Amino acid sequence: MIAQNFEYSSPASLEEALQMMAGGDAKILAGGMSLIPLMKLRLATPGHLVDLSRVPALDGVTEEKGNIRVGAMTTHFQVESSALLRARCPLLAAAASHIGDMQVRNMGTIGGSLAHADPAADYPAALFALEARVRLLRVGSDRTIALSDFLVDTFTTVAEAGEMIREVIVPVEEAGTGVSYQKLVQPASGFAIVGIAARIRKSGGKISMARVGVTGLGPMPYRAVGVEKMLEGTAGTADDIRKAASVVADGVDANTDIHASAAYRARMAAVYAGRAIQAAVSRAA
Amino acid sequence: MTKSICVTINGSSYANEVEPRLLLIHYLRDVLGLTGSHIGCETTLCGACTVEVDGKAVKSCTMFAVQADGKHVLTIEGLANHGTLHPVQEAFWNEHGLQCGFCTPGMILASKQLLERNPNPSEGEIRHGIEGNLCRCTGYQHIVNAVKSAAAKMGV
Amino acid sequence: MKIGGVYQLPVARDRAYSMLQDPAILARCIPGCGGLNRTAGNEYNMQMKLALASISGLFEGKVRITEQNPPESFRLAVEGKGKIGFMKGDGLLRLVDKDGGTEVSYVGDVQVGGTIAAVGQRLLDTTAKMMIKRFFDQLAECAGQ
Amino acid sequence: MAPTIITKTEKLVGQRIRRKEDPRLITGTATYVDDIQMQGMHHACIVRSPYAAAKIAGIDTKAASALPGVVAVFTGADTKDVGPVPCGASLPGLRVPYHHILAVDRTYFAGHPVAVVVATDRYIARDGAELVEVDYDPLPAVADPEKALEAGAPAVHPEWADNIAFNFHQEGGDTAKAFAEAEVVVKQRITSQRLIPTAMETRGVVADYNTGDEALTVYSSTQIPHLLRTLLAQMLGLPEHHLRVVAPEVGGGFGSKLNVYAEEALMGFVAMRIGKPVKWIESRRENYLCTIHGRGHVDYYEMAARKDGTILGLRLKLIQDLGAYHQLLTPAIPTLSVLMMPGLYRFKNIQADIVGVFTNCVPTDAYRGAGRPEATHGIERMVDILAAELKMDPVEIRMKNFIQPEEFPFATATGLIYDSGNYDAPLKKALELADYPGLRRRQAEARKQGKLMGVGVSTYGEICAFGPSPATPAGGWECATVKIDPSGKVTVGTGASPHGQGEETTFAQIAADELGVGMDDVVVVHGDTAVVPYGIGTFGSRGTAVGGPALYYALQKLKEKIKKFGAMLLESEDVTFVEGRCVCNRSGKSVSLAEVAGASYRAMKLPPGEDPGMQATYFWEPPNFTFPFGAHIVVTEVDADTGKIAVSRYIAVDDCGKIINPLLVDGQVHGGVAQGLGQALFEQAVYDENGQLLTGELMDYAIPKATMMPWVESHHTETPSPVNPLGVKGVGEAGTIGCTPAVVNSVVDALSVLGVRHIDMPMTPEKIWTLLQGGQA
Known part of the structure; x- marks a missing residue:
């Protein structure tokens, strides 16, 4: 319940924050929803925390040239309730609404969640389906990479020492795209046993684009490209969807824990993929 | 290794030197003696420590006091206005929305936020809204009634 | 918790087997290992630093190799204790020739206790798999050198 | 229905009255243990074993002791003369391991306390605990009770070769004959999994020792302040009258605080050693590791019956997972299960x-229901299986076997006398509320469409109001005092002493009615050994059923005195006490309660044989237990793709005798159902x-x-x-x-089309899904 002591800094600007991070020893405090519980249990013992909550540049949702930029310190509640996101990228808002609980969504941030790289976090399913990009800053470096390059393993990202997430970039959803996020909840923690995000576009009565993101199933979230390929070009009938969804776990080493075995998880991934795709298909114009 | 902080709590401002690791809940309870907010877990699940920081309901066991520097905090002690209960408090009392009372301060503050964002919630929306607050006594049914009743009263 | 898996190493079986008995190579491959010190025939002490995103901890550990049957199989036991709890892994590794290299399969048991056991349930399986993967990836890298 | 807010004197018992205790609870002004602050108070942090079984080869406390702010570190070597942690239950041949308050040379379960660090604040105590170096040699452990019974299992206590703490046999009637005459015998293994009570307030203790008076005050989040005082005095070797125990506001108990814990004695020891107040507050992690668990049964049932459904007899082999030690009532809990095995049924061979x-x-111990949920689950499952x-x-099968109203008082095969009952009544009411024939029609239609819908019926009987003293380990009476100020x-x-149940309200209703005063004129106090002469507790649903009558009799005693003083003041023999006044039946003149009370303290004149003052104390010994009953009907729908269970209707018709406050009774039912549903679906x-x-x-215990809760339709009959x-x-x-049998019966009913006959709890989606795939759950 009580953390080890640490040094605390609260920069007021992005420049100041990057300078503080430059030494490479500091750990970022974003919303703290993952980090602080670990610190209280002393599983995490950072020597220096840099609190980004007072850096205005990191907060907020803006639209620019077909993209929406979500600042790293934007809270899940802001994402869930953002009029812009709800209208222009509803999948991300939907995923945010499934995270934790009201209080956690009031504090937790999209950047903090991504940096933590929890294999069962809700966001990555949606962000994979959205082919999101992540912009990373460091003194002297500003790079934007695909989410699939950012996440490398369980709790592991490519972010280097001193590097921070500046923002997450998602596309403005084209009109007529149907989206859905469906989640089988672990009843104690609220994390996803499996969570599936689907985006579907139709053209001439056929599925012209399918994107499916998966979380909770394996060591890291992923895009189920096999499912997408099987859907594209079909009419999106119940049978098409069932067949496509059934390959969602192919090649994935599914997780096992006291809440769900690998076999059940893999099967539920297919069931929830079917449900998410079905919902997205029915919403696609 | 201490930091100076200044926090406005229930309308009064407090200045203290605190260790960065001091949790907001311990600052409220142990430093300031505001023991109305409680601690029921260490994994940000039970919600007994819920307070408002700058108008947002947060779990004060998952926030360091230094993070609240310069902010406005509302705790259960500050909710009643000069002895007049807040409608949510009154509704919890009328509807028997509590038994042992340990989760109640957090539950009331979460309910207040829920009603601010959705003044006329359905039963499902109420249950979703208070999902971050665990109660082991009531089975939640009278809490749902209390939130409905408060909504009706606040909507008048 | 039961664990098991299969890895492919790009070296001949004799070489793979001897690498897996070599304390210098094991020290490079065990994630976070700060070096092995022999205490008895095939027993070593080590210091391990576990670092997994925000989680980190120092462990006093032991490595023990038994049931050696070169170049086919042996048993590897790794254990560590620290402030955040303890962990123990014990597995039987089998080596077979495959595709010009060596296929290493293992079956075993992982046990954790203390604080890490309390909060790690959801992540234990994933984490154990990742650590083992890191071990073999590193081993493959050593083999390539 | 909104509560009635009473302002004038009228009959209060039976009304929905909002609670007197709530204003402090909804404004954050109540005082739980962790809210207590004292001058010079120190804080304790306990070092616990990460191993379930280990030898302690050594403990090095030097680094911890050297940390600035740490004032003391104690280990088992320091505390070995304190204790043992008491077992209050006795059974023939019971093995009772010596339960030190800190482990001495060996640990017996993960979380076993090994050392305590005392510091000037809780943060330093925590830092100090991390510096205590304990050298453990891990030993083999066993966690499964059936595996612990196998030959060659590690011995939990090395002083005994096997892990059997006791064997207990009970027989009523002629079971052999019943089974010999049976036309049908059904058998089933039924488990009742280990549960974690999870009171929202964890345990906590503040101990304050006055070195001048040599007097110790212990504030503990306990359900049993008086029993704790008696037992703690023994553990600490302190004269009982030098010890005061206070249960301040208690944030839920459910049985988990109906105990005497190592930490309570440990804090007493620390306070006496350092001469300063000390506080220990349990973390949730510690609460899960070290506060008692509930249930933990593996039961093998056999039921004998005739083809017409008449139950003839029951055989049970009950394996109780005790854990590593006996806490206060540990070995007694499964004996309560046996008492309730007959349920509501007439058969007499067990x-x-x-x-x-x-x-x-x-250790396992009393958790809400304590032995009776396991028994009810077993019998009600067996009846459905039959x-x-x-x-x-x-x-139909239940109605056929019910004890009938004219058969009460009814002597059971397990030696109980059921007080009163009308078992058809709640079942019939529940069936009507549910539209049972309609439900069955809907179910038949659902099945045609390949949907899995279940209707679960369960009736239950309870043994409550513990009880006559010979039947309880601690004394089965209860004490009440009534004091009227001048x-x-x-x-x-x-x-x-309640902890959320609302006796400050219900007892005020009883007192106000009897004395003819308003709710605001009555205050109910409890939970302090310096304020109440003695007491047992609320456990076993005895708060109102034993504490209530004790209060009633104390009130009758006091009313006699009131009448005597009234008669004296009115100078009449013919006086009635009514509506809070003594009235002379002849002149019509009257005096108020305040006038009577005032006169009793002023004592210018006393009625013959009366003492001054206006107080009464009554210790009431109940002549028998009480036996509430009821019927629950649960409708479930099972998602065939995922195995998820949705409870679409929950109807509870409970008969708890006369109802003092329906609002509070509904609250008890809702909360009780939540814990039952938790066991049925989520918790383990x-x-x-x-x-x-x-x-x-x-994070992992749901x-x-x-x-996750359905709407509970709560109704009552009153017998x-x-x-x-x-x-x-x-x-x-x-x-x-x-709850639990109703929910399980419902899901088994839904899956009966697949030939499913029984499902063990918790019925997780994966378990149901596995059954749906044709596997074994």
């Missing part, structure tokens, strides 16, 4: 064999084979959240108990007891 097994886990075997309707204001004291304490608790936090003058029976545990 044979039960209990084996109590040590495991390297935290009904399925005989292709009878579960309602101004006429009333203070009630009760030994049945999981240990791995090495004795590590895998559900060690709320207590119901608001979104008064003849055991006490209030006619009350008790309701605290009813919901929990009635």
Whole structure:
């Protein structure tokens, strides 16, 4: 319940924050929803925390040239309730609404969640389906990479020492795209046993684009490209969807824990993929 | 290794030197003696420590006091206005929305936020809204009634 | 918790087997290992630093190799204790020739206790798999050198 | 229905009155243990074993002691003369391991306390605990009670070769004959998994020792302040009258605080050693590791019956997972299960064999229902299994075997006398509320469409109001005091110290009615050994059913005195005490309660043989237990793709005798059902084979959240108990007891089309899905 002591800094600007991070020893405090519980249990013992909550540049949702930029310190509640996101990228808002609980969504941030790289976090399913990009800053470096390059393993990202997430970039959803996020909840923690995000576009009565993101199933979230390929070009009938969804776990080493075995998880991934795709298909114009 | 902080709590401002690791809940309870907010877990699940920081309901066991520097905090002690209960408090009392009372301060503050964002919630929306607050006594049914009743009263 | 898996190493079986008995190579491959010190025939002490995103901890550990049957199989036991709890892994590794290299399969048991056991349930399986993967990836890298 | 807010004197018993205790609770002004602040108070942090079984080779406390702010570090070597942690239950041949308050040379379960660090603040105490170096040699452990019974299992206590703490045999009637005459016998293994009570307030202790008076005050989050005082005095070697125990506001107990814990004695020891107040507050992690768990049964049932559904007899082998030690009532809990085995049924042949097994886990003990939910679950499942075997309707088979109203008082095969009952009544009411024939029609239609819908019926009987003293380990009576101030204001004291159940309200209702005063004129106090003479507690649904009558009799005693003073003041023999006034029946003149009370303290003149003052104390010994009952009907729908269970209707009709406050009774039912539903669907304490608790936090142990609870339709029938003058029976545990079989019966009914006959709890989606795939759950 009580953390080890640490040094605390609260920069007021992005420049100041990057300078503080430059030494490479500091750990970022974003919303703290993952980090602080670990610190209280002393599983995490950072020597220096840099609190980004007072850096205005990191907060907020803006639209620019077909993209929406979500600042790293934007809270899940802001994402869930953002009029812009709800209208222009509803999948991300939907995923945010499934995270934790009201209080956690009031504090937790999209950047903090991504940096933590929890294999069962809700966001990555949606962000994979959205082919999101992540912009990373460091003194002297500003790079934007695909989410699939950012996440490398369980709790592991490519972010280097001193590097921070500046923002997450998602596309403005084209009109007529149907989206859905469906989640089988672990009843104690609220994390996803499996969570599936689907985006579907139709053209001439056929599925012209399918994107499916998966979380909770394996060591890291992923895009189920096999499912997408099987859907594209079909009419999106119940049978098409069932067949496509059934390959969602192919090649994935599914997780096992006291809440769900690998076999059940893999099967539920297919069931929830079917449900998410079905919902997205029915919403696609 | 201490930091100076200044926090406005229930309308009064407090200045203290605190260790960065001091949790907001311990600052409220142990430093300031505001023991109305409680601690029921260490994994940000039970919600007994819920307070408002700058108008947002947060779990004060998952926030360091230094993070609240310069902010406005509302705790259960500050909710009643000069002895007049807040409608949510009154509704919890009328509807028997509590038994042992340990989760109640957090539950009331979460309910207040829920009603601010959705003044006329359905039963499902109420249950979703208070999902971050665990109660082991009531089975939640009278809490749902209390939130409905408060909504009706606040909507008048 | 039961664990098991299969890895492919790009070296001949004799070489793979001897690498897996070599304390210098094991020290490079065990994630976070700060070096092995022999205490008895095939027993070593080590210091391990576990670092997994925000989680980190120092462990006093032991490595023990038994049931050696070169170049086919042996048993590897790794254990560590620290402030955040303890962990123990014990597995039987089998080596077979495959595709010009060596296929290493293992079956075993992982046990954790203390604080890490309390909060790690959801992540234990994933984490154990990742650590083992890191071990073999590193081993493959050593083999390539 | 909104509560009635009473402002004038009228009949209060039976009304929905909002609670007197709530204003402090909804404004954050109540005082729980952790809210207590004292000058010079120190804080303790306990070092606990990460191993379920280990030898302690050594403990190095130097670094911890050297940390600035740490004032003391104690280990088992320092505390070995304190204790042992008491077992209050006795059974023939019971093995009772010596339970030190800190481990001495060996640990027996993960979380076993090994050392305590005392510091000037809680942060430093925590830092100090991390610096205590304990050298453990791990030993083999066993966590599963059936594995612990196998030959060659690691011995939990090395002084005994096997892990059997006791064997207990009970038989009533002639079971051999019943089984010989049976036309049908059904058998089933039924488990009742380990549960973690999870009171929202964890345990906590503040101990304050006055070195001048040599007097210790212990504030503890306990359900049993008086019993704790008696037992703690023994543990600490302190004269009992030098010890005061206070249970301040207690944030839920459910049995988990009906105990005497190592930490309570440890804080007393520390306070006496350092001469300063000391506080220890349990973390949730510690609460899960070290506070008692509940249930932990593996039961093997056999039921004998005739083809017409008449139940003839029951055999049970009950394996009770005790954990590593006996806490206060540990070995007694499964004996309560046996008492309730007959349920509501007439059959009189029962044979039960209990084996109590040590495991390297935290002890089990009383958790809401304590033995009775396990029994009710067993009998109600067996009745459904028999009904399925005989292709009878579960309602019909129950009605056929119910004890009938004219048969009360009814002597059972397990030696109990059921006080009163009308078992058809709640079942019929529930069936009507549910539209049972309609439900069955809907179910038939659903099945045609390939949908899995289930209707579960369960009736239950409870043994409550513990009880006559010879039947309880601690004394089965309860104590009440009533004091009227010179101004006429009333203070009630009760030994049945509540922690959320609302006795400050219900007892005020009783007192106000009897004394003819308003709710605001009565204050109810409890939970302090310096304020109430003695008391037992609320457990076993005895708060209102034993504490209530004690209060009633104290009030009668006091009313006699009031009348005598009234007669004296009115100078008349013919005086009635009514509506808060003594009235002369001849002149019509009257005096108020305040005038009478004032005169009794001023004592210018006394009635013959009367003392001054206006107080009465009554210790009431109940002549019997009470036996509430009821019927729950649960409708479920099972998602065939995922195995998820949705409870679409929950109907509870409970008969707890006379109802004092329907608002509070509904609250008890809702809360009880939540804990039953938690067991049926979500909750399970999981240990791995090495004795590590895998559900060690709320992250992995799922207590119901608001979104996980159905709407509970709570209704009642009222069959008064003849055991006490209030006619009350008790309701605290009813919901929990009635719930689990109703839910499991419903899901088994849904899956019966697949040939499923039984499902063990918790019925997780994966378990159901596995069954749906044709596997074994």
